[in-house]
Amino acid sequence: MTYPTLRIAIIGAGNVATHLSYALKKAGNRIVCVYxxxxxxxxxxxxxxxxxxxTEVELxxxxxxxxxxxxxDNAIETVLDKFVNCKTLICHTSGTTGIDIFKNRxxxxxxxxxxxxxxxxxxxxxxxxxxxxxxNNRQNEKLLVNLARSISSDARLLNSEQRRIVxxxxxxxxxxxxxxxVLSEKILRTRDISFDxxxxxxxxxxxxxxxxxxIDMQTGPATRNDxxxxxxxxxxxxxxxxxxxxxxxVSQNIYKQTVDE
Amino acid sequence: MTYPTLRIAIIGAGNVATHLSYALKKAGNRIVCVYxxxxxxxxxxxxxxxxxxxTEVELxxxxxxxxxxxxxDNAIETVLDKFVNCKTLICHTSGTTGIDIFKNRxxxxxxxxxxxxxxxxxxxxxxxxxxxxxxNNRQNEKLLVNLARSISSDARLLNSEQRRIVxxxxxxxxxxxxxxxVLSEKILRTRDISFDxxxxxxxxxxxxxxxxxxIDMQTGPATRNDxxxxxxxxxxxxxxxxxxxxxxxVSQNIYKQTVDE
Numbered sequence: 313m314t315y316p317t318l319r320i321a322i323i324g325a326g327n328v329a330t331h332l333s334y335a336l337k338k339a340g341n342r343i344v345c346v347y348x349x350x351x352x353x354x355x356x357x358x359x360x361x362x363x364x365x366x367t368e369v370e371l372x373x374x375x376x377x378x379x380x381x382x383x384x385d386n387a388i389e390t391v392l393d394k395f396v397n398c399k400t401l402i403c404h405t406s407g408t409t410g411i412d413i414f415k416n417r418x419x420x421x422x423x424x425x426x427x428x429x430x431x432x433x434x435x436x437x438x439x440x441x442x443x444x445x446x447x448n449n450r451q452n453e454k455l456l457v458n459l460a461r462s463i464s465s466d467a468r469l470l471n472s473e474q475r476r477i478v479x480x481x482x483x484x485x486x487x488x489x490x491x492x493x494v495l496s497e498k499i500l501r502t503r504d505i506s507f508d509x510x511x512x513x514x515x516x517x518x519x520x521x522x523x524x525x526x527i528d529m530q531t532g533p534a535t536r537n538d539x540x541x542x543x544x545x546x547x548x549x550x551x552x553x554x555x556x557x558x559x560x561x562v563s564q565n566i567y568k569q570t571v572d573e
Numbered sequence: 574m575t576y577p578t579l580r581i582a583i584i585g586a587g588n589v590a591t592h593l594s595y596a597l598k599k600a601g602n603r604i605v606c607v608y609x610x611x612x613x614x615x616x617x618x619x620x621x622x623x624x625x626x627x628t629e630v631e632l633x634x635x636x637x638x639x640x641x642x643x644x645x646d647n648a649i650e651t652v653l654d655k656f657v658n659c660k661t662l663i664c665h666t667s668g669t670t671g672i673d674i675f676k677n678r679x680x681x682x683x684x685x686x687x688x689x690x691x692x693x694x695x696x697x698x699x700x701x702x703x704x705x706x707x708x709n710n711r712q713n714e715k716l717l718v719n720l721a722r723s724i725s726s727d728a729r730l731l732n733s734e735q736r737r738i739v740x741x742x743x744x745x746x747x748x749x750x751x752x753x754x755v756l757s758e759k760i761l762r763t764r765d766i767s768f769d770x771x772x773x774x775x776x777x778x779x780x781x782x783x784x785x786x787x788i789d790m791q792t793g794p795a796t797r798n799d800x801x802x803x804x805x806x807x808x809x810x811x812x813x814x815x816x817x818x819x820x821x822x823v824s825q826n827i828y829k830q831t832v833d834e
Contacts (some may be wrong), residue, residue, distance in 0.1 A: 327792075384797065384799065385799060385801055385802050386799070386801050408794075408802045408805050408806065427770060427771070427773070427774055428773060428774055428777060429774060429777055429778055429781070429790075429792050430792070431781060431785070431789075431790055431792065433785065434777075434781060434785075436777070440773045441773060442770050442773065466773075468770070470766075473764070474764050474766060476805065476806075476809060477760060477761065477763070477764045477766065477809065478761065478766060478770060478771070479802075479806070480760055480806050480809060480810065480820075481757040481758075481760045481761045481766075481771055482757075482771060482774055483793055483794065483795075483806065483820070484753045484754075484756050484757040484760070484820075485753060485754055485757040485771050485774060485775050485778070486774050486775070486778045486792070486793065487791070487792060487793030487794070487795065487796070487827065488753050488823050488827075489750045489753050489754075489775070489778055489779075490778055490781075490782075490787055490790055490791050490792070491791065491823060491826065491827050491830070492745045492746060492749050492750050492753070493745075493746055493750075493782050493787035493790075494787045494788050494791065494830065495745050496742040496743075496745040496746040496787075497742075497786070497787050497788070499738060499741055499742045499745070500738065500739065500742045502738070503734070503735050503738045505731075505735060505738065505739060505742075507782075507786075507787075509688060509703050509729070509739060510688070510739070510742055510743060510746050511782070511783060512688070512689060512701045512702060512703065512727075513688055513689055513690060513743055513746060513747050514746050514747070514750070514779050514782065515779055515780075515783075516689060516690055516695075516697070517690055517746070517747045517750055517751055517779070518750075518775050518776055518778070518779035518780075519776075519779075520690070520692060520695060520751075521751075521754050521768075521772070521775065522772060522776075524692070524694065524695075525758070525768075526751055526754035526755045526757075526758050526768075527755050527758070528692075529690075529692055529751055529754075530748070530751050530752065530755065531588075531690050531691070531692065531747070531748060531751070532744055532747065532748030532751075533669075533744065533748070534744075534748065535748070536645065538645065538646060538647070540646055540647050541646050541669045541740075544669050544737065545669065545737075545740070545741050545744065548737060548738065548741060549741065554826060554829075558822070558823070558826065559741075559744070559745075561819070561822065562749050562752060562819070565752065565815060565819065566748065566749075566752050568815075569752070569755065
């Protein structure tokens with residue numbers, strides 16, 4: 313299936329803006345302008361996309377089918393103030409900011425939230441990234457869904473509350489998980505043990521849940537209520553009170569959950 | 574390279590015992606006996622391995638090169654009490670129990686700790702599983718290292734304290750990570766959103782650290798100190814005080830760590 317290609321202006325030049333605009337361009341859309349407050353970021357992204365850039369919202373090309381706002385959540389409102397009376401479809405890419413932010417300001421609006429973690433140094437295959445879509449009417453919804461389908465096989469309609477819940481779930485499954493990788497690396501480093509030793513375990517832990525319910529995959533001392541091992545671990549963690557606190561707290565939660573199920 | 578094959582008795586029939594004995598048999602070793610207190614587990618594993626089983630330690634075949642004790646940490650001592658005056662090499666597979674547990678009881682001993690998460694329903698490719706080896710002398714060390722190399726490309730010598738540290742790191746990187754998958758699934762379930770939506774994110778989060786330092790891969794509201802998003806999330810978590818507490822606690826830790834680095 314082919315999708316109509318769009319003329320798009322990208323507002324923002326962070327990780328989401330960068331990876332999303334690459335994918336949109338690759339699917340045949342034209343990124344006609346990149347905006348960022350920071351000239352350097354705007355220029356860098358625009359050069360990669362072979363397009364124009366600007367550092368003032370007023371200078372963004374008007375001749376587009378869609379504006380995609382991909383800035384920090386608390387900067388969205390400031391950007392929107394510059395779009396009063398704009399008739400063109402505008403969407404943001406935030407998980408937590410509701411669609412209501414557009415209400416009574418903008419005529420045509422929506423949300424285009426890619427559920428993935430984006431880092432500068434990593435290429436992302438968008439074809440499996442879930443894209444969560446919401447819009448103020450059917451026509452705009454259709455346009456955004458078609459755009460989503462042009463880059464991913466997983467376009468979904470989610471309302472703002474569902475999207476916020478998904479974002480919280482993502483914070484646990486990604487940001488908090490990565491924090492535990494960080495702590496794990498830190499613990500190993502104190503004994504000069506390479507983080508490499510733990511990598512096969514991390515990969516298997518992630519792969520396990522592809523076909524299984526995570527609750528059935530829970531292993532470790534806390535699940536078994538192996539108090540002897542837990543006590544030995546807590547003793548070794550005496551020199552890191554913060555890590556010890558987390559160990560104790562999460563272990564208790566795992567045990568409670570095991571008992572509850 | 575070929576390795577001498579051994580006659581091995583497996584003491585225990587849990588997940589580690591099961592997966593390890595499969596791998597050892599596949600590499601050409603003979604599992605001559607399986608012991609478990611629970612007749613059913615012993616029988617099941619013995620049948621798969623096409624070998625004998627028993628439910629009393631005294632009945633375990635004496636004619637072996639190696640006993641592998643793979644039982645819960647707090648049951649190791651009770652098993653060892655039955656091996657007084659035994660000259661044959663005995664090892665355990667525990668991450669946290671030190672090698673000292675054998676001292677003044679057993680003549681030839683060691684540790685054979687596979688650093689991986691084992692579930693009943695999952696096949697494990699042992700070829701990349703780090704095997705942490707320790708022994709009471711060079712000869713026993715060599716035997717265990719060779720056995721490890723016959724099933725994995727990653728055999729390492731680790732002393733008991735290093736192994737305990739590795740085990741703690743594994744608790745964070747696996748058990749605690751899985752707990753966050755559990756919470757994530759729980760949060761999504763309250764709004765009837767399938768856990769599938771979060772799976773590409775989980776896979777990418779795990780893949781990212783293969784080539785990168787986890788600290789450089791940290792993303793999310795807490796790293797950015799995005800207090801608005803954090804406040805919105807905490808409000809949505811009001812109905813789950815325990816999850817809210819974890820969210821708040823881990824977010825603070827991530828922020829502190831971001832500032833410290």
